[in-house]
Amino acid sequence: MKLLRLLVVVALTLILTSPSLSVHANENQKLPHLETDTTVFDAFSDVSENPTLTKxxxxxxxxxxxxxxxxxxxxxxxxxxxxxxxxxxxxxxxxxxxxxxxxxxxxxxxxxxxxxxxxxxxxxxxxxxxxxxxxxxxxxxxxxxxxxxxxxxxxxxxxxxxxxxxxxxxxxxxxxxxxxxxxxxxxxxxxAWRNGSYSTPTSMTFNYNATNVGRMLPHQTLDLSNQPTIPDTALVTSITFYTASSSGNWGNQVKHIYSYQTGRWYETFVGLNYVLDLPNNLVLKQQWPITTSVERLFTSTASYRPGINFAYRYLID
Missing domain, CATH: 2.60.120.380 (Jelly Rolls)
Known part of the structure; x- marks a missing residue:
């Protein structure tokens, strides 16, 4: 009997932590490719034998x-x-x-x-x-x-x-x-570069129930395009989520964040908070659609309000 209980516990642990579980309905979260101000990339000059002189x-x-x-x-x-x-x-x-x-x-x-x-x-x-x-x-x-x-x-x-x-x-x-x-x-x-960070507890809330388990919820947008505390030349070096508030219980959560600059979704590993595979040229001051998904729900409903941390580098001025 003790052996049976042990096997059940091990099986549940594997189910709740397995990284192989997939998230469905990515195709429902396609967003348009909007123009993003990328003037930071124009700041760099090249040396040459005959550059243009204005004087x-x-x-x-x-x-x-x-x-x-x-x-x-x-x-x-x-x-x-x-x-x-x-x-x-x-x-x-x-x-x-x-x-x-x-x-x-x-x-x-x-x-x-x-x-x-x-x-x-x-x-x-x-x-x-x-x-x-x-x-x-x-x-x-x-x-x-x-x-x-x-x-x-x-x-x-x-x-x-x-x-x-x-x-x-x-x-x-x-x-x-x-x-x-x-x-x-x-x-x-x-x-040329200095390091900085920006953190905010977002006002968005994601509600889970039996009908949306395994699906990406409708996205909500964090708009940093005019955030005055962020340098205009800031480029993202990492993105991490944290729980600002929550209710209920779930398993195998994935957080998703979209960049209009690249036209791509980026996501965390199952159950973790660190966003994977970010390119090194993402401009921070843009609109960021965000959503989440869970593969397991242990209460009839649950809710999650994310906070988010951006680490970035910016040009010394």
């Missing part, structure tokens, strides 16, 4: 050596990286840190060098440009292919590059108009 800066002249300043030149004393007016005298800067320096003369070009590794996404950010001036940003790879940021006035200059060549890269800060020896600009060269 009349002469790159050949920029790369030519210029006479070094005297160490007694008073205009350089407030800049710890001088003399660095040529690519040959480029000052070494630390990766992942922000430095501050100034443009002290009309012909003062600030050159920097930094070691970069292929396969990394790197941000080059020139900010805090003094009012009344116009500084531009030029980045050169070890082969002197380059990318440029030439915004008007003292707007920030930003370049995001996927590094293809390991070695010494060069950064030039060039005064297109005006200069100010008394006000520093800031320059950051480092990882």
């Amino acid at each position: 009349d800066t002469d790159i050949d002249t920029l790369l030519k050596a210029a006479p070094e300043l005297s160490t007694h030149d008073a205009s350089t004393q407030n800049d710890p990286y001088e003399p660095n007016d040529t690519i040959d005298t480029a000052a070494s800067i630390p990766y992942g840190s922000t430095i501050r320096a100034n443009i002290s003369r009309e012909d003062d070009i600030d050159w920097y060098r930094v070691h970069l590794t292929a396969g990394t996404d790197v941000a080059f950010l020139l900010k805090d440009i003094p009012s009344g001036t116009d500084y531009d940003l030029y980045v050169f790879d070890p082969n002197l292919n380059y990318a440029v940021s030439e915004n008007p006035g003292n707007q920030d200059e930003k370049l995001y590059l996927s590094v293809q060549t390991t070695g010494t890269w060069y950064v030039a800060v060039v005064p297109y108009e005006g200069f100010n020896p008394d006000e520093d600009y800031s320059l950051y060269v480092g990882n």
Whole structure:
């Protein structure tokens, strides 16, 4: 008798935890493919032999050596990286840190060098440009292919590059108009991505009964397209569900989430909360249809209100 009870318990355990149970009626949850704002992918530039220039800066002249300043030149004393007016005298800067320096003369070009590794996404950010001036940003790879940021006035200059060549890269800060020896600009060269998370207990409720066991319930939508606390460049790295509230008992639950960007449903493993097989380019700020399904119901009815956690990466700004 004890052996029989043990066999029954084992059998029930296998039924309730089996990953092979399927979910039906996926075809009833097809949704249209809507346009999603994917401007984050347009943020990255490429280095080339001849990128488009919007100003009349002469790159050949920029790369030519210029006479070094005297160490007694008073205009350089407030800049710890001088003399660095040529690519040959480029000052070494630390990766992942922000430095501050100034443009002290009309012909003062600030050159920097930094070691970069292929396969990394790197941000080059020139900010805090003094009012009344116009500084531009030029980045050169070890082969002197380059990318440029030439915004008007003292707007920030930003370049995001996927590094293809390991070695010494060069950064030039060039005064297109005006200069100010008394006000520093800031320059950051480092990882392009930062990590973040967004969590919310959704207001949606899914009700289970005998007629919908084994079926995906009608979807409900979580709209994050205008969520102000999420950066516009956020890309999803993981999605996990949690139980915000529930009633009743069920077995073998699967959570499903749809992306209009890819036109696909993604789901958790049976009984788990982690969404599987997500691509690495999902924009977080979009509408997310969500639904669930259960394979077993142990009470006449049950309800489930999901919460959801998004981990994401976003471009440093």
